[in-house]
Amino acid sequence: MAHWEDLHDGWTLTGAGEEVAATVPGCVHTDLLAAGRIPDPYLDRNEHELRWIGETDWRYATTFDWQPDDESNVDLVCDGLDTIATIVLNGVEVGRTFNMHRSYRFAVKEHLREGKNDLTITFASAAKYASALEERLGTLPRAGYPEPFNFIRKMACNFGWDWGPTLVTAGIWKPIRLHSWSVARFDEVRPLVTVDGSTGRVEVLVRLHDDEERVPVRVTADIGDLTASLDMAAGENEASLVLEAEDAALWWPHGYGDQQLYDLAVTLDSDDGEALDSWTKRIGFRTVELDTSADELGSAFTIKVNGQPIFAKGANWIPDDCFPTRVDETRYRARLEQAKEAHLDLLRIWGGGIYEQDTFYDLCDELGILVWQDFLFACAAYPEVSPIVEEIVPEARENVVRLMPHPSLVLWNGNNENIWGWFDWGWQSSIGDRGWGKTYYLETLPSVVAEVDPTRPYWPGSPYSGTFDLQPNVDEHGCKHIWDVWNQVDYTHYRDYVPRFVAEFGFQGPPAWSTLTRAVHDDPLAPDSPGVLSHQKAGGGNDKLDRGLAAHFTMPSNVEDWHWLTQLNQARALTVGIEHFRSHHGRCMGTVVWQLNDCWPVTSWAAVDGDGRRKPLWYALRNVYAPRLLTFQPRKDGLTLVAVNDAASPWSGTVTIERRSFAGEVLARFEAQLEIAPRATQEVQLPAESAAVAADSELLVASADGERAFWFFGEDKDLSYPPAEYDLEVDGQSVRVTARTLLRDLSLFADRLAPDAYADDLLVTLLPGESHTFTIHNAPKLSAASLVKPVVRCVND
Structure with a gap:
């Protein structure tokens, strides 16, 4: 029995x-930290004192018992080794x-x-390996990051990023096991899931x-x-089995329908009935396509699920x-429920990280x-020569096979920003004719x-316009990245x-x-104190924050007002951008903000910080990604109210638009009728x-x-706000706030x-006489x- x-x-x-005890799965840093041999890399400036870890060779060793059995094969299966490893069993490599x-x-x-067996895994320094390979093959350009992460198949952001520390890891980062088996085992199980009318079809391809x-x-x-x-005869290694489910319930993203999942079990038995191997996954019946058809504007980039166009939030x-x-x-x-609670219906797993663990995708299936x-x-730019080139197909195939059951x-997507870099970042002269x-x-x-999985679309890169005949980051085609706003201009330029x-x-x-004060202990604490700056990885990041403010x-x-206003300004910036993009629903069919989460405590673009706390941006996303949205938008013909209905039902009713003084007086009033189909918008032109x-x-x-929706006729610094009362x-745990002035x-x-x-709500604007009740979770007696x-803040406090 296997x-x-x-x-x-x-x-x-x-x-x-x-020499310390090691936890497996784990990594060197966490083992040294658990043993008290290093300080927490996430605190203060400790990261900089720990570079030696990534520049050191490390050896894992264990002794285990093994007793012979009737199985004819025993394999050592390493689900994930990070990264340059030599495995020795009982003195034999x-x-x-x-x-x-x-x-x-x-x-x-x-x-x-029989009995005791010695297993050692020695990890050569990934940092030194990548540097040596770069020296041998010749430098290829990177987007401003000094470490040669493109010369090793490893999590790129381990080498530092504009939101992450340089902590080059090593270790047995996924399970390691012995597999005893006889006769045959599954090498691959690939379920191709399709839908034809009301029939769900699974073709199970087995190797x-x-x-x-x-x-x-x-x-x-x-x-x-x-x-x-x-039945498969001796010598047959590939098979196809088909299951058809009549009237199968479809899987939908949340907001579009239910997330119906089915258990698919595949077993392998010998001719005498002995169980040899098994495989079980949850699947969902749904179709997916990427619509890139040409139109009068250029070409579309629309994800469709079960034929339904999705505006990706x-x-x-x-x-x-x-x-x-x-x-x-x-x-x-916790993180994925935070995403869903903020009405996010799509997460893009960025190409400088990892293929996430199965649990991540299981939860996305469940949550829609x-x-x-x-x-x-x-x-x-990545080398297209040995030893990198030989790794690409095995890595890609394994992960497509592993992840394809997930609806x-x-x-x-082929890559992040590499095609853009080749076109626009001056790479061509240094690359020459190299791959x-x-x-x-x-x-x-x-x-x-x-x-491996023809049921899913593939796109070569982000950004990309669909062809090398076009610049890869244009409005009219494909998917776009917008970074000049953060780097160069005000966020109204979205x-x-x-x-x-x-x-x-x-x-x-x-x-x-x-989070900031847990991780940084500068005295005095300031936006430019050493620890705070060490937790700001973006080039010129604080200057850009100041320019935005x-x-x-x-x-x-002072630092407390700086903290409040920079958090608020982040939320304002994304609100401006997303409201604008959503107001063009149909032409624009998705906004994927950078970014949901952080990997450590840091000043960054995240909505949820490195300790898992919601920043004001998270609340802004929940508001601006709500299925129904009202937004004032400046258009060529003047200020326009746009009503966005991304719900499954029509939106009918009356919209009231009032011009008010900050004291609450109604100066003008206007009404219009809303008649909006599902997944559509309506514009209401305002009277002069x-x-x-x-x-x-x-x-x-x-x-x-x-x-x-609110519209203020000027920037905060120029408005005559009343002092907050x-x-x-x-x-x-409830706090009711009643406004005596505009808040x-x-x-x-x-x-x-x-x-x-944490509070259930943030960024609430109240007119004089209005009230709002906050519910506080996990707080002491209030x-x-x-x-x-600084517990309670508003712009005009």
Whole structure:
């Protein structure tokens, strides 16, 4: 009877004169940290003192018991080794690895002995390996990052990024096991899931690996009460079984329908009925396509699920920790539920990270979150020669096979920004006639996807316009990245673009106050104190934050006001961009903000910080990604109200637009009828007297069916805000705020009361006489006396 044996116990780690107990799966940094040999790399400037770890060779060793059995084969299966590893069993080298992103299997029965067995895995320094390979092959350009991450198949952001530290890891980062088996085992199981009318169809493609004693076997596939079986003669290694489910319930992204999932089980038995191997996954019946058809504007970039065009309300996903083994199911679920609660229906797994663990995709299936998966190439030219070129097909094939059962996975993307770099970043002169990755993106990867999983679309890169005859980052074609706004101009310039799909755009803000002060202990704390700057990885990042503030606010004079206003400005920036893009629904069919999450405590573009706390941007995303949205938009013909209906039902009703003074007086009033089909928009042109430029103490308010929009006729620094006045009522964990004056972007920062506390709402604008009740989670006993600045903030406080 085939069986698996985990080899996760009894490991030690040695290197640089250190010897500590090792946790497997894990990595060197977490083992040294657990043993008290290094300070926390995430605190203060510790990262810079720990570079030696990535420049050191490390040795993992364990001793395990093994008893012979009746199985004719025993394999050592390494699901993930990071990265340059030599595996030695009982003094015999059984294998070497060069790729963090794939698994390895080594036949080891002849090297095992009854009783005690010694296993060692030595990891050569990934940093030194990559540098040596770069020196041998010749430098290829990277997007401003000094470390040669493009010369090794490893998580690129380990080498530092403009939001991440340089912490070059090593270790056994996924399970390692012995697999004892006879006759045959599954080498691949590939379910091709399609839908024809009301019939869900699964073609299960099986490939076997046999031993010398191969006999006839039977493969069986089951979904519920549906079964298909096939006998395979000795020497047959590939089979196809088809299951058809009449009236199958479809899988949909959330907001479009239910997430119906089915258990698909595939078993392998010998001719005498002995169980040889098994495979089980959850699948969902749905179709997916990427519509890139030509139209009068250029060409579309629209994801369709079950024939339904989806306006993607998304965010980019990076590894949630520099040390991925610390991200367990609980943490994945917390982050993905935060995404869904903010109405995100798509996450793009960015190409400088990892193919995430199975749990991530399982949860996306369950929660109805679409996944756009990059192949792991980012912001650099990649060698197309040995030893890199030999790794690409095995890595790609394994991960396509592993992930293809997941209905949430809807798009494979060849790379992040590499085609853009070749066109526009001055790479061509330094690359010359050498390969730089183009063959991977236009030939190798699409061939793998077409062969292995033809049910899903592939796109060569982001950004990309669909052809090398066009610049890759244009509005009219394909997917676009918008970074000149953060880097060069004010965020109101998002309105200069109407892309078909924007796959990256973002604006920075610091982490939550409790996250910042846990990670940085500068005294005094300041925006430019050493620890804060060490947790700001973007080139000129603080200068760009200041430039962004100066366009809208009086510059803050202390760190607490700086923290509040830069967080607020981040939320404002993305609100402006997303409202503009959503107002062009139909032409633009997706916004994927940079980024949902962080891998450590840092000033960054994330909506959820490195400690898992929601920044004001998260609340802004929840508001601006709501299925129904009212937004004032400046158009060529004047100020226009756009009502966006991304719900499944029509939106009918009356919208009321009022011009008010900051004191609350209604100066003008206008009504219009809304009649909006599902997944559509309606524009309401404002009368001249309502939209005319007003005094610095007036605003517009639009209301319809509980949705509201505000328009202020100037920048905050130029408006005559009244000093904030309000009344507080505390009832348990509820705080009711009643405005006596205008309160703009009222926020309650509960983490200043207790690190785990948070409010259910933020960035609430109230007119005089209006009230709002905040619910505070995980807070100690509340009192009105504790709810003062800086716990309670608004723009005009």
